[in-house]
Structures are given as structure tokens and as C-alpha cells.
Amino acid sequence: MSTVRGGVAVTGLGVCSPGGVGVAALWEALATGRAHRPAVTAFATDGATLGAAGRVPGHTGGDGVRRALDLAGTAVREALDGVDDTGRVALVLGTTDPGAVPPRPGHFAGDLAAACAERTGLGGEAVTVANASASGAAAIAVARDLVAAGDAPAAVAGGADAVTDLAFLGLNSLRTLGPEGCRPFSSRRRGIGLSEGAAVLRLEPLDGPGAAAPLAVLAGCGLTNATDHLAAPRAEGIERAVRLALADAGLAPEDVDFVNTHGPGTRRGDTAEIAALRAVFGPRLSSVPVNSVKGVLWHLQGGAGAVEAVTCVLSLVHRAVTPTWGAEPVDPCCDGLDLVLEDRPRPLPDLRTALSVSCGLGGMNTALVFRRA
Structure with a gap:
């Protein structure tokens, strides 16, 4: 786009x-x-x-x-x-x-x-x-x-x-x-x-006349369509969507403080998404809080990416991230990652930039970058 x-x-x-x-x-x-x-x-x-x-x-x-x-x-x-x-x-x-x-x-x-x-x-x-x-x-x-x-x-x-x-x-x-x-x-x-x-x-618009006080800023977006199988996501497609969103926002991976994943709880989906994030963030991913809301809400289908975008905005407003419920015992593909496994929101007073990742059948991937207003 x-x-x-x-x-x-x-x-x-x-x-x-x-x-x-x-x-x-x-x-x-x-x-x-x-x-x-x-x-x-x-x-x-x-x-x-x-x-x-x-x-x-x-x-x-x-x-x-x-x-x-x-x-x-x-x-x-x-x-x-x-x-x-x-x-x-x-x-x-x-x-x-x-x-x-x-x-x-x-x-x-x-x-x-x-x-x-x-x-x-x-x-x-x-x-x-x-x-x-x-x-x-x-x-x-x-x-x-x-x-x-x-x-x-x-x-x-x-x-x-x-x-x-x-x-x-x-x-x-x-x-x-x-x-x-x-x-x-x-x-x-x-x-x-x-x-x-x-x-x-x-x-x-950020500078629009009469605009309400912003809760957050939607800074960047990235969309890709990349798969060789209807139901099997490709890490490369997810990775490219994330990189496009960061470039669109004028940010580097080092600027991201929190990642809200698609995280559906399917073996192929989770594995591909984590591989994509490792490719983007490298060793730094272990120090970035990563969560999924689907352990609570389950999968809202076409509304999933939108409710997760709202979650990112709320995290920036509250300066906190919510847990990944239902993740334990954690799969080995997530070794070394911070999945926010507490039983309450974790305060993050320095939270400034959040990334939300959404994936769909057919390799349709979207990444959104939000920053604190």
C-alpha cells in the first residue's frame, strides 16, 4: 500500500x-x-x-x-x-x-x-x-x-x-x-x-481543526499477501508486513516496546508468527513483552484484528499490557520470549510504541504500529 x-x-x-x-x-x-x-x-x-x-x-x-x-x-x-x-x-x-x-x-x-x-x-x-x-x-x-x-x-x-x-x-x-x-x-x-x-x-488528522484529543497515533500500516497454501501461513509474509508497517511509521524494530500478536493457538499459525518476529527483532525480541488476547476473547473472526488494535491503544493509554491467558505450559517455539504470563496487567510506564499483527487464511497479513499521543 x-x-x-x-x-x-x-x-x-x-x-x-x-x-x-x-x-x-x-x-x-x-x-x-x-x-x-x-x-x-x-x-x-x-x-x-x-x-x-x-x-x-x-x-x-x-x-x-x-x-x-x-x-x-x-x-x-x-x-x-x-x-x-x-x-x-x-x-x-x-x-x-x-x-x-x-x-x-x-x-x-x-x-x-x-x-x-x-x-x-x-x-x-x-x-x-x-x-x-x-x-x-x-x-x-x-x-x-x-x-x-x-x-x-x-x-x-x-x-x-x-x-x-x-x-x-x-x-x-x-x-x-x-x-x-x-x-x-x-x-x-x-x-x-x-x-x-x-x-x-x-x-x-493529527492537525485537523476541531479534532478531539488523541488517545494514540496510528503511525504505520503494512499489508501483504504471501502463502503457498490456503491454511498454512508463511513467516516471510508476516515478517514483510511488520517491516512495511515499521518503515511506514519511520521507526526501527528497536523502537517497539510491545507486540500484540495474532496468536490464534494453532501450531502452524503460532510457529510462523514467532519465526517472523524473531526475524524482525533478532535477539532483542526476548526483552519485548509479547501477548495475545485470544486466550480470553477467542477468535472474533473479521473483528479480531480490530479488537486487538483497540487493545494496543488501551495499553498505551493505561501504560500497561495484559496477560496471555492459557499459554502455559509454553511451547518450545517461544523459548526465551516474554509472553506476559502474570495474572494481572503489567505496568509499563515507559511504553511508547505498540505493534499489532493480524493474519488470515490465504496469507493475508496486516501489521499496525501505534504510538503514544
Whole structure:
């Protein structure tokens, strides 16, 4: 993607996840390791490796494919809190299922962003991105370019997905679901657990007139598509995305204080990602805190990269990083790494720069670099 130096301001956040509705609920869930992951009742899971899924507690609304739109609307409204004029604000949403919104007169099936913009009063561009599990992060990168280039005065960007029978049973047939859900970097990991949710960032120019005080700065983005197998990620592709994001931000690996990984809890995925990070950071990686939130939230599909971007911003705001729950016993591929294995957030008063990595089927990789405002 094009290089646009200087970054954009993150001025708002919105989340609904298995940790609860709202940004505060997300941080509490990540700090305590507690989330809502009940048994699946919307469809039969007989014979499946896993019978539970992450759900947003207390969130009413539709089910199945319509629920993604409900979840997205909830997150967008939180991110827009305090914004009066939304007539030119763009919306970019990622999803693993571009047909998530049933057709309506004058609309096509894949218009999640357009339908959500209509619900929430956003009148700017509406773009739906479908880059597998990297969709939410890729949507943030697209929105960054819109704002930085002056094509939108502000944008809301992220991802949303619901747990559907197609996604759940399809992943089960691929033997991707694990009996314990996500256990990132654990030697006992056996696959993922699926979740629903939505997360978005509000982006504005750093020097824009009337812009809200920034929570953080989105300093750089890198996207790659590199694999020789649909479901087997390549470390080289992940490494290149990270290097592109750092170059876009004008930073070196030595400038990164914290890495939030994709960390799904699959053997191929975890191993490739750690190999990529070792290639970028070299021996210094052992002194950089590295975590994954999927041990708590499980895998939010198209919303995964977005909720992890929100996590990076919150870490910069709180000057702390949350634990990697479920990682012990740690796999040998992570020997010497600091996976933040405490049972509470770790204070990092000098935390200034955070890197978030997202990976999707087909080798779709996205890296985002955030720095403290």
C-alpha cells in the first residue's frame, strides 16, 4: 500500500466482545481473563470438537448473519460519542463474510459498511473489506489512508462478525476448532475457539481543526499477501508486513516496546508468527513483552484484528499490557520470549510504541504500529 508518513490520530474507540459491551468491559476482561463463552444453542453442534462460542453478554438484537450488523452498530456508536457532525465521516468495516447483510432494495448482499453507516448516520464513504481474519486490521489501514490523504475528514474503521453455523461448522470440518478454545503459544494448544464481536477506531488528522484529543497515533500500516497454501501461513509474509508497517511509521524494530500478536493457538499459525518476529527483532525480541488476547476473547473472526488494535491503544493509554491467558505450559517455539504470563496487567510506564499483527487464511497479513499521543 502507499506510504503516508506522519500518522493519524485515534480519537475514539468502540467495542462489543465476549468481555462485554464497551471499552471498559474489554479492558476488565483482558485484565482478569474472564469472558462470556456459553454453549452454542442457535444451531446443532453434535459431533463438533467444541460446543461453545464467545458471545457478547447482554447484547440483544438479531442472530446469525444479521447480528454482525447489530454488533457493528453498537461499536460505532460508542466510538462516535461526542461527535455531532457525522455527515462526511467515512466507515470502513472488515468481515470474514462479505455477504453478512441480507439483500435489500437498492443494496447488494455485501454492504455491511453501507448498512451500518445508514444505521449510525455516517454520510461519508462506506467500504467493506473481506481479508479473512485480517479484515478488521486491513480496514483500519484503508481508513488511515483515506484520512491521511484528505479524502475523508474523519473515519471509523474496524471489523465485525457473528458466530454462524457456516463459520462454526466449516471450521470444525477443517479441524480448526480446539476442544479448549484458543490457547495461544501453549504446548497443549489444539485449535481455536470462535467468537462474535465488533471493534472500531475513530481516526482523524493529527492537525485537523476541531479534532478531539488523541488517545494514540496510528503511525504505520503494512499489508501483504504471501502463502503457498490456503491454511498454512508463511513467516516471510508476516515478517514483510511488520517491516512495511515499521518503515511506514519511520521507526526501527528497536523502537517497539510491545507486540500484540495474532496468536490464534494453532501450531502452524503460532510457529510462523514467532519465526517472523524473531526475524524482525533478532535477539532483542526476548526483552519485548509479547501477548495475545485470544486466550480470553477467542477468535472474533473479521473483528479480531480490530479488537486487538483497540487493545494496543488501551495499553498505551493505561501504560500497561495484559496477560496471555492459557499459554502455559509454553511451547518450545517461544523459548526465551516474554509472553506476559502474570495474572494481572503489567505496568509499563515507559511504553511508547505498540505493534499489532493480524493474519488470515490465504496469507493475508496486516501489521499496525501505534504510538503514544
